[in-house]
Amino acid sequence: xxxxxxxxxxxxxxxxxxxxxYGALGFHxxxxxxxxxxxxxxALVVFEDGSYLELIAWHGQGLADDRWWxxxxxxGEGLVDFALHPGDVRAQVERARAGGLALExxxxxxxxxxxxxxxKWQIARAATPDLPFLCxxxxxxxxxxxxxxxxxxxxxxxxxxxxxxxxxxxxxxxAGYQALLGKDALRTAPLRLxxxxxxxxxxxxxxxxxxxxxxxxxxxxxxxxxxxxxxAEAAQALTALLRQRGxxxxxxxxxxxxxAEALPWGRAAxxxxxxxxxxxxxxxxxxxx
Numbered sequence: 001x002x003x004x005x006x007x008x009x010x011x012x013x014x015x016x017x018x019x020x021x022y023g024a025l026g027f028h029x030x031x032x033x034x035x036x037x038x039x040x041x042x043a044l045v046v047f048e049d050g051s052y053l054e055l056i057a058w059h060g061q062g063l064a065d066d067r068w069w070x071x072x073x074x075x076g077e078g079l080v081d082f083a084l085h086p087g088d089v090r091a092q093v094e095r096a097r098a099g100g101l102a103l104e105x106x107x108x109x110x111x112x113x114x115x116x117x118x119x120k121w122q123i124a125r126a127a128t129p130d131l132p133f134l135c136x137x138x139x140x141x142x143x144x145x146x147x148x149x150x151x152x153x154x155x156x157x158x159x160x161x162x163x164x165x166x167x168x169x170x171x172x173x174x175a176g177y178q179a180l181l182g183k184d185a186l187r188t189a190p191l192r193l194x195x196x197x198x199x200x201x202x203x204x205x206x207x208x209x210x211x212x213x214x215x216x217x218x219x220x221x222x223x224x225x226x227x228x229x230x231x232a233e234a235a236q237a238l239t240a241l242l243r244q245r246g247x248x249x250x251x252x253x254x255x256x257x258x259x260a261e262a263l264p265w266g267r268a269a270x271x272x273x274x275x276x277x278x279x280x281x282x283x284x285x286x287x288x289x
Contacts, residue, residue, distance in 0.1 A: 006085035015057035021275040026155025026264040033113040049159025050208025078278030089122040089136035099179030129248035156258035162220040197227040197235025251280030
C-alpha cells in the first residue's frame with residue numbers, strides 16, 4: 001500500500017492573523033477558500049515534497065460533530081489532525097477493513113477556492129485520534145495541492161520529515177497502522193528508550209511523486225507510549241498530556257536547506273509557538289547541506 005502524508009491540520013482562532021504570523025516565519029501562505037456546508041475557511045502552506053499544512057478557522061459556530069472545533073474550544077489553538085493520501089478511498093477502506101480496522105467513509109468533502117475553482121474529495125476516518133484520516137481527490141490533486149512558486153519558502157523548508165504522536169498502547173496503535181500501511185511500513189519495532197520511561201516505534205510513509213514524476217521526501221511516523229509508573233520527566237510529561245487531552249498528535253519536524261544562522265525565527269530548532277499558534281514544530285536541516 002502506498003499512502004503518503006497528505007497534510008497536517010492546525011486549528012486556529014483568527015485566520016488572517018495566522019496567515020500573517022506564518023508569513024513572518026518565512027512560509028509562503030496561500031488562501032485556500034471555504035468549505036461548502038461548513039462554517040470553515042482555510043489557508044495552506046504547500047511544500048516541495050507534496051505535503052502541506054492546513055491552517056483552518058471558523059467563520060461561524062462550529063458543528064456539534066466537528067472534532068476540530070471541539071478541540072479548539074477545549075484545548076485552544078494547535079495541531080489537531082493529519083491525513084494520508086490514498087489512490088482510492090473506497091478501496092483503501094475495504095483493505096483496512098480486511099486487516100481488522102473499521103473506517104467511517106467514504107464521506108464527500110470539498111472546498112471553493114478564492115478563484116471560484118470547486119474542489120471535491122472523499123475522506124474516511126478511524127474511530128480514534130491516534131490514527132490519521134484519509135483524503136482522496138475526485139478533482140485533480142494539483143488543484144488542491146498546487147505546484148510552482150507556492151511551494152517556495154524563504155525559510156528554505158522543503159517538506160515534513162517526521163510526525164510524532166503520543167499513544168495509550170503501542171501495540172494497539174501499530175495494529176491500526178499496519179492495517180492501513182501494511183506490515184512492511186514498520187521501521188522500528190517497539191523498544192524502550194533508556195532513562196526516559198518511554199517506549200517508541202516508528203513507521204515510514206513513502207514520498208509523493210513530484211510534478212516531474214520523481215518521488216521525493218518521505219515522512220517518518222514516530223509513536224511514543226509513556227510508562228505511567230515511571231518517575232522520569234519525559235514519561236511524566238506525556239502521561240499528564242494523555243490525561244489532559246488523550247492520545248494523538250504531539251508535533252512534527254520540517255526539513256529545510258538553511259543553516260540555523262539564516263532562519264527567520266533565530267537559531268532555535270523549535271519554531272516559536274506564539275507564531276505557530278500552538279503547534280509544536282521543529283526544524284532540521286537536510287543532511288549533506
